[in-house]
Amino acid sequence: MYYNWEDKTNTDELKVVCNLIKNGELVIFPTETVYGIGANALDENAVGKIFIAKGRPSDNPIIVHLADKRKIEDIAQNITEVEQKLIDNFMPGPFTLILEKKDVIPDIVTAGQNTVAIRIPDNIIARGIITYAGVPVAAPSANISGKPSGTNIKDIRKELEGKVSAIVDGGPTRIGLESTVVKVVNEIPIILRPGAITPEEIDEVVGNVIIDGNVFKKVDYSAKVESPGMKYKHYSPNTKCKLIYCKDDLDQIFYLKKYVKEYKGNVVIVGFKEHEDQLLVSEGRFISVGSQYNYEEIARNIFSALRQADEIKPEIILIEGLKKEGMGLAIMNRLLRTCEYDYIEK
Ligand code: TXA
Ligand code: MG
Numbered sequence: 183m184y185y186n187w188e189d190k191t192n193t194d195e196l197k198v199v200c201n202l203i204k205n206g207e208l209v210i211f212p213t214e215t216v217y218g219i220g221a222n223a224l225d226e227n228a229v230g231k232i233f234i235a236k237g238r239p240s241d242n243p244i245i246v247h248l249a250d251k252r253k254i255e256d257i258a259q260n261i262t263e264v265e266q267k268l269i270d271n272f273m274p275g276p277f278t279l280i281l282e283k284k285d286v287i288p289d290i291v292t293a294g295q296n297t298v299a300i301r302i303p304d305n306i307i308a309r310g311i312i313t314y315a316g317v318p319v320a321a322p323s324a325n326i327s328g329k330p331s332g333t334n335i336k337d338i339r340k341e342l343e344g345k346v347s348a349i350v351d352g353g354p355t356r357i358g359l360e361s362t363v364v365k366v367v368n369e370i371p372i373i374l375r376p377g378a379i380t381p382e383e384i385d386e387v388v389g390n391v392i393i394d395g396n397v398f399k400k401v402d403y404s405a406k407v408e409s410p411g412m413k414y415k416h417y418s419p420n421t422k423c424k425l426i427y428c429k430d431d432l433d434q435i436f437y438l439k440k441y442v443k444e445y446k447g448n449v450v451i452v453g454f455k456e457h458e459d460q461l462l463v464s465e466g467r468f469i470s471v472g473s474q475y476n477y478e479e480i481a482r483n484i485f486s487a488l489r490q491a492d493e494i495k496p497e498i499i500l501i502e503g504l505k506k507e508g509m510g511l512a513i514m515n516r517l518l519r520t521c522e523y524d525y526i527e528k
Pocket of ligand 1: 218244324411
């Protein structure tokens with residue numbers, strides 16, 4: 183079933199949706215980051231359906247979503263002072279914290295690890311569903327494994343219609359990139375996946391922060407990493423992609439034009455609106471992600487733009503990169519994986 187709550191949550195429908203979750207079914211719902219495919223986190227069979235719907239590798243654990251900080255201790259234990267500070271400052275919000283799990287969380291959720299990733303979304307619809315379902319909700323991003331995450335219902339329906347029991351539409355998501363994932367080791371917060379909560383913000387609260395070395399590195403499938411999600415192909419359209427970032431705007435245009443020529447125009451550029459008129463590609467082959475000066479706008483648009491580019495089926499998608507600072511860090515982490523590290527930086 184499809185429910186549109188973009189303007190207002192319908193309370194009768196809310197009951198239906200929450201019953202579906204309680205009864206072990208899958209529901210797609212909005213959060214402030216990206217849409218999630220939710221299931222009752224305490225129900226092994228229900229969580230198993232998520233892995234099937236997404237085609238997700240079984241060693242990749244799933245984030246458990248709560249509506250309220252007071253529920254954290256139901257599923258996690260031995261919370262340290264540093265972890266508590268992070269909870270106090272960043273939840274609810276686009277922030278996921280990995281904590282020691284309690285036994286109520288089944289192994290399938292955590293891929294057998296003794297930790298559980300916890301997030302409290304800053305979104306009324308998400309929190310309403312979690313509250314009235316009355317259970318913690320396991321939810322990965324709403325996309326087929328390996329594809330860009332779903333940030334609006336039109337994209338999601340094309341990919342996942344028929345694979346879940348209900349789809350709740352809350353409009354395009356506010357942030358557009360998945361949450362910052364953090365694990366505290368020896369009292370130091372380690373960023374395993376950058377997101378809207380930046381290293382600077384975490385440092386300000388804790389006085390310390392490390393970005394995991396694998397965030398900008400190609401990780402081997404057999405590697406042992408803190409977060410299994412790091413090693414899988416992700417955020418990738420079917421078409422081959424190349425990422426281009428030059429500090430100097432003139433260089434940037436030069437390289438883009440060079441590749442447009444090399445591929446005889448059979449390209450799609452996913453780029454900044456300021457560059458559209460300079461790139462001389464044919465009609466429909468430039469997809470704007472917004473202004474090069476507005477990283478929040480780019481974050482909101484990037485996944486949908488990649489999907490749109492893919493539909494045109496060019497020989498290659500050329501993507502404009504940006505500075506790895508602020509939200510740029512999270513965007514570049516995703517884009518490097520989108521292009522499978524085929525990257526030019528000048
Ligand atoms: O913004 C978000 O976080 C979205 C929305 C729906 O909340 N969710 C999301 O989930 O992005 P997913 O499954 O697409 O990404 C979760 C990431 C994966 O890279 C996974 O490996 C990592 O978190 N993860 C989950 N549990 C973990 C754990 N116990 N230890 C280490 N990494 C974990
Ligand atoms: Mg995902």
